[in-house]
Amino acid sequence: MGLTNQASTRLERHELEAFLAVAEELHFRHATERLGLAQGRISHIIKTLELRFGVVLFERTSRRVTLTPAGQRLYDGLAPAHRQIQEAITQAVTVGKGITGTLRVGFSAQWASDIVLKTAKVFRRTYPDCAVELQEVQLGDTFGPLRSGVVDLQLTEFPVDEPDLVAGPVIFSEPRALLVPAGHPFARRVSVCVEDLARAPLIVMAGESPQYWLDNIYPRVTPEGRPIAHAAAAVYWAEVLSMVASGLGVSPASLRAAEYHSRPGIVFVPFSDAPPLEYGLMWRRDGYTARVRAFVETLCGIASTAAPPHGRRAGQRGDGRTETSQT
Incomplete structure (x- = not known):
């Protein structure tokens, strides 16, 4: 059988994802689990494609699944294009949410900069169109750089009780x-x-x-x-x-x-009796941009994977409540 017309070669999105899943997993059950489809659905989609295209895409035996030459050629042509489409969608969503430009993050101590640097590395991979600049904030002027716009977000010692600033989640505490x-x-x-x-x-x-x-x-x-x-x-x-x-x-x-x-x-x-120093995130009340929110969420996610010091979870506010919004 041959390909007879343009309509017969049209590929719907669910068909594309099913074909790529099987081609990458080389296992029908694993591909089904990967896409969260009902059992047998993947096999039906692949059989439908092979009938429509008039070529066999996969060789199936009781022990393994392999791509045929036609299936391999189809995969080599579709996979890079599919990745480009997914990247374009991610970038479009990123731009739409405003996660572009430059985010300036301050920190007050080197042990605070450790997690900020780690977060910045992950953040840049997730949001490649948003640059991250880091700056140390001097203890003598804790809130000045934030208020003046020199930094957009800051990880520093708490407490924070300022009408124009938001005390976000406590990230860690130190004796x-x-x-x-x-x-x-x-x-x-x-x-x-x-x-x-x-x-x-x-x-x-x-x-x-x-x-x-x-x-x-x-x-x-x-x-x-x-x-x-x-x-x-x-x-x-x-x-x-x-x-x-x-x-x-x-x-x-x-x-x-x-x-x-x-x-x-x-x-x-x-000290034997002093309470621990708490280090938390803060930002301007009018500056909770998509960039700031995304960095806060990324940092809290990284911090939550570590053992919480002194029983304080990353993502809690200084008063013990979980941070859910900018106010």
């Missing part, structure tokens, strides 16, 4: 530590407590961050009401390390900072 000079009495301890902050001058970060945010990291009084002296202020984290090593004071930090910033002259001593 707190006290950064002390190597010769300080605290350096010989297994741990310190929050009340100990009244016994040593505190080195803090200077800048424009709101007082409630600074107080969460650099408190002014202990839980029992004892004053905590703020002896010096630094603009950059590297200055804090140098000031502590020089014996000018001590400074609170994430315990995880020891993995990134250990150096001679300083010791990281864990």
Whole structure:
């Protein structure tokens, strides 16, 4: 039999997908499961195609399925075109949702940048028309880059209580530590407590961050009401390390900072009673674009595959509720 007219060579979408599934799986049951069709449906579609085209597309035995020369030629011609069509559809949907252009993502610490970098790599593969730019945000001006539009999204220490900003999901939390000079009495301890902050001058970060945010990291009084002296202020984290090593004071930090910033002259001593530092996503209330939403969803998906630190799941808000919208 030969191909007699143009109508007889028309290929419907379900026929195309069925043929490609069998050609790639070389197994009728596996192809049926892949497409979620009723049993026997794939065989019926392939038989219909072979009758219409007048050629045998697959050789079937009790042990295996193989493409005939005609089937192989058909597959070689259809598969690349089908991939191009699927890619074009994906790109069209991406453009339609606004996931193009440039997304600027900020982070406040290197351990926060680790998951941001991993997310950016996955995000670029999923949304190739959207570039991702990363930038470190200084602790002295936590919300400034977000408000000015320098970044569109940020992973940083919580809390966030600003009318123009949205506190999104908490991604992870880290135990707190006290950064002390190597010769300080605290350096010989297994741990310190929050009340100990009244016994040593505190080195803090200077800048424009709101007082409630600074107080969460650099408190002014202990839980029992004892004053905590703020002896010096630094603009950059590297200055804090140098000031502590020089014996000018001590400074609170994430315990995880020891993995990134250990150096001679300083010791990281864990707190025994301080709550963990929470790191979460935030964005402008008027800036929850399709790009931001897509990056948030991608990052939360990546974070959820890791063991949740301190019982906090990725995707929860700082108040324990699951993040579902921008408000």
